[in-house]
Amino acid sequence: MRAIWKGAVTFGLVNVPVKVYSATEDHDLSLHQVHDADGGRIRYQRKCEVCGAIVSYDHIDKAYQDGEQTVVLTADDLASLPEERSREIEVVEFVPSDDLDPIMFERSYYLEPDSASSKAYVLLRRTLEETDRTAIVRFALRQKTRLGALRVREDVIVLQSLLWEDEVREVRFPALEEHIRISAKELEMSEALVESFSSRFRPDVFVDEYQAQLRKLIEAKLEQGDALDTAATFGEQPETTDGASAEPIDLMEVLQRSIERQRGTKRAGAPDGGAGKPSTSKATATKTGTRKTKKTA
Incomplete structure (x- = not known):
């Protein structure tokens, strides 16, 4: 370093x-832009609007404009x-x-x-x-x-x-200002679901799935070119939704099904209830065992 x-x-x-x-x-793969017609590299140039010259960084100063006047600030000005x-x-x-x-x-x-x-x-x-x-x-x-x-x-x-402090935006969502009633049973089942996911946070078991898939895609295109069959490379992908649901959900039913699925996952031998999958939230790392929650059958 x-x-x-x-x-x-x-x-x-x-x-x-x-x-x-x-x-x-940052370990993300570095990608650049190309022209889709011929693959030519797209480059951005620092061009002066007054003389049209292409300007190198060592000849670039900074400036502030208040609407009427422009103040140029050199590197020496800023260093002072x-x-x-x-x-x-x-x-x-x-x-x-x-x-x-x-x-x-x-x-x-x-x-x-x-x-x-x-x-x-x-x-x-x-x-x-x-x-x-x-x-x-x-x-x-x-x-x-x-x-x-x-x-x-x-x-x-x-x-x-x-x-x-003023860089953190204040937020107010109208939907959260409504009075929402949460029943004791819903809260109990939600806590049981959290308990079924509980684990100690181990960052080494999480991987950047997008970067891994991007590398796989690049390697496959190097071997097969533009004739690559992405379905064969990655398998058929399920349809995704935008996360919104037009139909009201039955929270009790969804919670019960979630708990049953998670219990089945653990019985199948998945480590820590699926730890290592990107979808697992950091919230699951909260102090395992500090509270014994009654699990609903």
Whole structure:
């Protein structure tokens, strides 16, 4: 891995020099666009609207237009901003870890100690672990001031950038404002269904089915060309719906059938009730065994 940024975590007078690494990577197959008539590559050019020249990145500046005037900002202008020059990841507060709404999480970065002694780094890591707190930090990265959270993962401090509050949209769905009555029996059966799917979350058993199928498609087309029979390659696919149903559903009946099918799946020997299939939700990872739910026959 290559460090993308170097600086220091600061809390109080404590200074923890660190290197920052991207914690995630994209394994999706890279596809480009071609002309359907002859297969020619489609490329996009950075063309100046004034002189018509094709412009390279090193001759491109940024600009802001307020409707009447345009302000051009050079790379030197942007680099001169105090926040951009800052090399500090400043801790502003320590909060209970469950205060953070996961919808605010953005990118994840690993922090590596960047000094002869890693004692300050280990001290911060141990403090976060022992107090079960998350450090809320401010920092600047790639021409943007960011809010972030420091937490511990496998003995490494992880920096997660957070969305600002006004970047999370408020939502109000009229259908949810109606008074919906849920009976005790419906809730009991729904909880029984959740219990039948319950497992510990193991990310290694989940795979990106779309990318696997895309690779299979590419390999098949390399062998067979445009004469490829996709039905023979992937098998006959069932008809899909848009998820909407014109007919009202009987929740009790659907819940009962779902429970019976899941029990049958487990009896057939599927691991963890089908864990490993993409359709299995992360919600199934919730604390197995913390609550004994009566299962409905």
